[in-house]
Amino acid sequence: MLAETTSFTLEAISARPVRVEVDIHRGLPSFQIVGLPDAAVREARERVRAALVNTGYEFPMRRITANLAPADLRKAGPGLDLALGTALLAASGEVPGEKLAGWALAGELALDGSVRPVRGALAMAESARGRGCTGIILPEANGPEAALAPGIEVRTIGTIAELRSLSTGTLPGRRAAPAALGESAALPDLRDLRGQPGLRRAIEVAAAGGHGLLMIGPPGSGKSLAARRIPSVLPPLASEEILEVARIAGACGAGPLRAERPFRAPHHTVSPAGLVGGGNPTRPGEITLAHCGVLFLDELCEFKRSALEALREPLESGEVTISRANGHQTLPSAFTLVAAANPCPCGRGEADPDCRCRPDAIARYAGTLSGALADRIDMIVGVSQPGTEAMSGPEGECSAAVRERVTVARERMAERLGRGRANASAVRSEIAELRLESAACKLLTEAGRSRQLSGRSHDRVLKIARTIADLEGCDSIGEAHLAGALQLRRRAVA
Amino acid sequence: MTAIGTGRACSDCLRRSWLIARLGPFIQVACDDRAGRRTPELLRLSDQELLRAVAPKRADQFLTENAGLDEGELRRAVDEAGCWARCRHDDGFPEGLADGADAPVCLIGRGDSFRLEEVTMSDSATVVGARRATGYGLEVARSLGAELAASGLIVVSGLALGIDGAAHRGALERGRTLAVLASGADRAYPATHARLYRRIVETGIVVSEMPPGTRPWRWGFPARNRIMAALSKITVVVEAAGRSGSLITAEMAADAGREVGAVPGPVTAGPSAGTNELISSGAALIRDGNDVLDRLFGAGRLRPDPLFGPDLADHEVPVLDAVEAGEARIDSICAATGIDAGTVAAGLARLEVAGYVNCSLTGEYRRTGLPAPGAYASPHE
Numbered sequence: 001m002l003a004e005t006t007s008f009t010l011e012a013i014s015a016r017p018v019r020v021e022v023d024i025h026r027g028l029p030s031f032q033i034v035g036l037p038d039a040a041v042r043e044a045r046e047r048v049r050a051a052l053v054n055t056g057y058e059f060p061m062r063r064i065t066a067n068l069a070p071a072d073l074r075k076a077g078p079g080l081d082l083a084l085g086t087a088l089l090a091a092s093g094e095v096p097g098e099k100l101a102g103w104a105l106a107g108e109l110a111l112d113g114s115v116r117p118v119r120g121a122l123a124m125a126e127s128a129r130g131r132g133c134t135g136i137i138l139p140e141a142n143g144p145e146a147a148l149a150p151g152i153e154v155r156t157i158g159t160i161a162e163l164r165s166l167s168t169g170t171l172p173g174r175r176a177a178p179a180a181l182g183e184s185a186a187l188p189d190l191r192d193l194r195g196q197p198g199l200r201r202a203i204e205v206a207a208a209g210g211h212g213l214l215m216i217g218p219p220g221s222g223k224s225l226a227a228r229r230i231p232s233v234l235p236p237l238a239s240e241e242i243l244e245v246a247r248i249a250g251a252c253g254a255g256p257l258r259a260e261r262p263f264r265a266p267h268h269t270v271s272p273a274g275l276v277g278g279g280n281p282t283r284p285g286e287i288t289l290a291h292c293g294v295l296f297l298d299e300l301c302e303f304k305r306s307a308l309e310a311l312r313e314p315l316e317s318g319e320v321t322i323s324r325a326n327g328h329q330t331l332p333s334a335f336t337l338v339a340a341a342n343p344c345p346c347g348r349g350e351a352d353p354d355c356r357c358r359p360d361a362i363a364r365y366a367g368t369l370s371g372a373l374a375d376r377i378d379m380i381v382g383v384s385q386p387g388t389e390a391m392s393g394p395e396g397e398c399s400a401a402v403r404e405r406v407t408v409a410r411e412r413m414a415e416r417l418g419r420g421r422a423n424a425s426a427v428r429s430e431i432a433e434l435r436l437e438s439a440a441c442k443l444l445t446e447a448g449r450s451r452q453l454s455g456r457s458h459d460r461v462l463k464i465a466r467t468i469a470d471l472e473g474c475d476s477i478g479e480a481h482l483a484g485a486l487q488l489r490r491r492a493v494a
Numbered sequence: 495m496t497a498i499g500t501g502r503a504c505s506d507c508l509r510r511s512w513l514i515a516r517l518g519p520f521i522q523v524a525c526d527d528r529a530g531r532r533t534p535e536l537l538r539l540s541d542q543e544l545l546r547a548v549a550p551k552r553a554d555q556f557l558t559e560n561a562g563l564d565e566g567e568l569r570r571a572v573d574e575a576g577c578w579a580r581c582r583h584d585d586g587f588p589e590g591l592a593d594g595a596d597a598p599v600c601l602i603g604r605g606d607s608f609r610l611e612e613v614t615m616s617d618s619a620t621v622v623g624a625r626r627a628t629g630y631g632l633e634v635a636r637s638l639g640a641e642l643a644a645s646g647l648i649v650v651s652g653l654a655l656g657i658d659g660a661a662h663r664g665a666l667e668r669g670r671t672l673a674v675l676a677s678g679a680d681r682a683y684p685a686t687h688a689r690l691y692r693r694i695v696e697t698g699i700v701v702s703e704m705p706p707g708t709r710p711w712r713w714g715f716p717a718r719n720r721i722m723a724a725l726s727k728i729t730v731v732v733e734a735a736g737r738s739g740s741l742i743t744a745e746m747a748a749d750a751g752r753e754v755g756a757v758p759g760p761v762t763a764g765p766s767a768g769t770n771e772l773i774s775s776g777a778a779l780i781r782d783g784n785d786v787l788d789r790l791f792g793a794g795r796l797r798p799d800p801l802f803g804p805d806l807a808d809h810e811v812p813v814l815d816a817v818e819a820g821e822a823r824i825d826s827i828c829a830a831t832g833i834d835a836g837t838v839a840a841g842l843a844r845l846e847v848a849g850y851v852n853c854s855l856t857g858e859y860r861r862t863g864l865p866a867p868g869a870y871a872s873p874h875e
Contacts, residue, residue: 197835198824198857216856343856358626360655363686366855382857384823447847468836483840486847487824 003090003097006104007083008127009075010120012282012322012329013251015127017104019069020080022087027063033084035068038076038281047078047109048085055113055161060092074326076281079118082107082137085160099166102134107142107157114159117141120251122243125149135171143176145250145257148243181242181259190229190399195390199226202381202488204402207233208409209467210422211460212315212337212376214300216369217383219347223340226383227296230338231261232399234294235407238420241292244332248291252284262293264335268302272310277322282329287314290335300339301368311337315376318425334425337377341369378424378460379488409470423467431459434466439479447486461485505565507581507600508705512568513541513560515678515708520548525713533716534746538596568705575680575706577604586611590618590725594750597724598703604679605699608648608670613699615727618648618672619786620747622722622740623657623732628765629854631733632660634757637863638732639664639671641783647790648672650725652718653687653694657732657740666693674722675702676714683710716742723747728789730755730780734768741768744777753789755780782863803864804848809833813841814866817851822858 002023008015031045052059066084068075083105090097106124107115118124121142126149128136135153138146143156157163157173165172193200199215199222206213207230215223237245242259249257266275266286277285287295297303314320318334343349344357345365357365413422417430436444448458465477465485474481514521514537524547525532536547541560545553572579580587581600588610591597603610619642623631639649639661649665651658653673665671673694677683679702682691694700703721704714719742723729729747731754734740744754755778759766773779778789806814816827827838842859845851850866851859 195829196825197828198839201835201839349856360684360686363655369855380855380857382823382854384825384857386825387829390825390829443844443847447843450847450849480837480840483843483847484836486843487839 001091001093003087005083005087005090005097005100006128006131006133007080007106008104008120008124009073009080010077010123010251012277012284012331013120013123013248013288014329015120015123016073017127017131018073018075018080018083020083020087021067021069022084022091023065023067024060024088024091025063025065029061029063031064031066033066033068035066035071036074037068038074040078041068041075041080044078044081044084044109047081047111048088050111051081051085051109051113051160052089054111055159057089057094057160058092060088064088064091074281077118078108078116079106079120079124081109082115082139082160085109086163089163095163095166099169099171102132103171104128104131104133104136105138106136107139109160112159113161115139115157119253120247121146122148122247122250125152125154126247128152137173138176144179145246147176147178148181148246148257179257181246181257187232187260187399188225188229189232190402191395191397193222193226193229193396194393195386195396196222196226196383199381199383200396200402202379203230203233204406204471205464205467205484205488206230206336206338206379207402208406208422208471209378209413209463210336210424211378211464211467212424213339214369214377214380215338215340215383216343216380217340218343218349218352218385221383221385223383224296224298227265227294227298227338227340228263229399230294230336231263233402233406234261234336235403235410237261237292241420245292248284248288248332252289254289262290263296264290264293265296265298268297268299270303270307272304272307275307276310276314276320276333277329277331278324280324280326282322282324284331285320285333287311287320287333287335288331291332293335295335295337297337297339300341301365312376336424339377343382376456378464381488405471408473409467412470412473413467423463423470426463426466428459431462434462435476436462436482437476437478440465440477440482443479443482443486457489461489464488502584502586503579503581503600503602504583505568507583508565508568508572508579509560509563510541511579511600511602511703511705512563513544513556514703515705516556516560517544517548518708518711518714521713522711524548531716531742533713534596534720537598537717537720571706572602575604575678577602577679577706578606579603580610588613588725590615590727590752591721594724596720598721601701601703601721602679602705603699603701605695605697607697608699610699610701613648613650613672613725615725615752616790617646618650618726619790620650620722620726620729620743621657621661621732622651622719622729622743623661624734624738624740624765624768625654625656625658626735626765627656627660627733628763629858629860630759631657631757631765633852633860633862635660635732636664636667638730638757638780638783638786639666640668641863642786643667643669643671645783645787647786648698650674650722652676652715652722653683653691653700655684655686659687659690661732662690662694662698666697671698672725673698673700674718674725675700675710676704676718677710678702678704678706678708680706681708681710715739719743720746720750723752724750726752728753728755728778728786730757730786731769731772731777732757733759733765734772735764736767736771738768741772744772753778755786755789757781803850803866806850806866807844809837810841810845813838814845814850814861817842817845817859818861822860824857824859827859 125146129152155173162172348355643665682688723746756769756772
């Protein structure tokens with residue numbers, strides 16, 4: 001007997017459809033899986049056998065061949081277990097397989113027949129809808145995530161035994177309700193940042209325009225504290241962004257579902273592949289996990305040079321293409337880069353009398369900082385220890401108030417650049433169209449003369465100035481906006 | 495325009511140069527770790543005495559070797575390195591080196607933008623200081639170099655990291671500078687200053703008492719310092735910690751009967767401990783180029799015209815005031831002036847573009863030496 005079901009295998013963050021065909025023939029008892037399975041898929045034989053036997057189904061003692069099509073696509077992970085088991089039951093006549101026509105399945109089987117959650121449920125549900133499926137059957141734990149996908153019915157089951165209901169003509173399991181996405185109340189708030197008006201202002205501008213921010217200051221000056229509070233001042237995610245973030249988080253098994261902007265802070269030992277994605281099979285990197293959110297690189301100078309270089313292209317384009325021998329993947333990676341660094345190797349800063357760094361060590365350190373990447377970080381802000389007065393003083397402005405201004409500024413940008421875009425993503429032709437007041441033009445020319453602004457710097461200064469003007473609700477860039485931008489986009493060489 | 499070549503250095507003086515370079519490792523051992531005091535004493539000795547002091551066993555061998563050096567070879571070596579040589583028997587030898595007992599007998603140099611004889615004691619000023627300098631020290635050294643060069647003086651320094659480099663850079667902005675090296679004059683040491691070295695060769699002079707190609711020995715630095723101290727009538731130490739080599743230079747200058755000046759710093763700051771100490775023991779207090787000119791030519795004479803920066807807008811004045819008062823960071827300027835961060839930031843950017851302040855990589859603002867015009871009176875005046 002022949003039977004087939006539809007399932008998915010995960011490639012980075014997208015779900016590729018897989019047809020699972022099972023054929024049962026006379027012959028010596030055996031169970032073969034063909035069609036480029038990886039080790040986890042090949043081991044499915046043992047899980048499926050045990051799960052079927054332990055839930056009271058009969059496992060056919062005949063020659064069983066399972067084929068996973070298309071045969072040239074690598075199938076990875078245990079998510080095909082449920083589809084294999086179901087196809088096998090349909091082929092041996094234990095359940096009426098035709099009732100499942102138009103339905104896809106995914107789930108990992110436990111030996112007792114219960115169904116375990118898989119990664120990438122939302123991506124699978126969307127892929128199923130794209131193939132014209134009626135619905136998808138998933139493990140219970142995946143239901144809320146998958147049900148976020150519009151236009152497809154999601155049913156969840158607890159064990160493979162529930163497929164028996166097909167014999168009575170009812171679909172197995174329960175209809176899943178979409179997850180109620182809320183922001184966690186515990187998002188760290190900007191009011192914890194006391195004093196430090198310069199840093200606050202830089203954060204507001206960075207959040208409004210999506211500009212990269214490098215904070216330089218001694219340990220304990222509040223760089224990490226400030227970085228962790230940036231997501232709370234970014235505008236709320238748009239509905240399609242929520243889906244993108246949930247799809248990525250689901251495919252990577254990263255944390256509970258939330259409608260908040262991701263905050264990723266990889267350790268400085270991260271490899272280039274870990275940062276931008278890679279490996280075999282290809283897995284998304286930290287920059288994709290930070291899509292729509294903040295990527296925080298603490299101790300910027302400690303990162304491998306190769307890892308930082310790999311950030312360049314995604315920083316410019318908002319996506320990363322990972323090409324490998326077995327194909328290539330384009331992953332979204334529109335993140336706001338926030339980095340922190342110490343002012344000198346010992347961390348105290350040259351102004352501190354306890355700093356004992358040698359001048360050549362400091363020069364080398366500054367060279368690392370002002371190297372290629374610093375030219376791509378839009379803004380540099382110096383951070384100092386807040387004084388005791390500021391620490392014991394009143395709390396700073398709360399995130400909600402800042403976020404309101406940021407959101408209004410983003411709306412102005414969206415009117416000019418198009419939906420969902422911020423000033424940081426403006427391209428040269430869009431920058432050329434910006435209106436400058438004559439005093440601002442004059443200041444820009446003077447600054448170009450005295451500070452040797454490179455072409456890239458010139459464009460970045462204009463983008464930051466535009467963001468400051470947007471925050472103040474002005475239509476053209478004034479002299480004060482441009483001066484403010486020049487102060488944030490400092491020449492990186494002291 | 496100087497005649498390039500070695501025509502005016504006599505062969506004995508050239509041979510002395512080569513002898514010192516040959517004895518490099520022996521002098522190193524003889525000086526041990528007291529190079530600062532011992533080197534000038536050794537270099538004061540005649541060839542025979544020097545050999546007896548540092549390499550008694552091989553004295554005769556070295557002496558014969560040295561006497562056997564072919565004069566033509568030496569001159570060719572100097573030419574091939576793109577250098578020229580002058581010795582003390584030459585009329586054009588710098589005035590400051592002519593009288594001293596421990597002065598070098600020969601200088602080998604590069605660069606022909608001005609003549610070596612123009613480096614007279616009263617037409618030059620030596621500016622030295624710590625390699626590990628603060629932003630304050632660097633800025634003072636740069637503006638001191640620029641002001642002195644602008645008033646026609648040749649700024650003498652040692653091409654070292656920190657203060658020396660800043661003084662050279664400042665001088666290159668506005669006039670002439672001379673670098674004295676511890677290595678051969680054809681070698682840019684430290685390598686980080688290779689570009690600065692090339693700029694000085696193009697528009698100034700680089701000299702050394704060592705033959706071309708000589709590596710810098712540890713004892714070569716105090717030896718170099720004694721030349722710097724002797725060249726000009728005044729030696730200004732910009733920044734020096736308690737045990738800095740610059741203090742030895744100051745001591746050498748005082749021993750040679752030259753004037754010593756020092757730039758004061760906060761009494762709490764380690765990097766200024768040495769200069770404050772110098773002032774307390776009688777060195778002239780130097781605040782800017784005018785103080786140096788006063789010491790050289792008497793109070794109030796020969797002043798460079800102050801170059802005022804562009805006019806200040808009203809709202810920039812309190813920000814500049816705050817920076818002058820020592821508020822280096824945007825946060826503290828906001829606190830001191832009560833102005834919001836955006837306005838302060840914009841003001842700082844305008845002041846930086848105009849050249850009144852500069853900013854370090856870590857976000858510290860500092861006043862430059864550029865005087866502000868007219869209505870605006872600095873709190874120091």
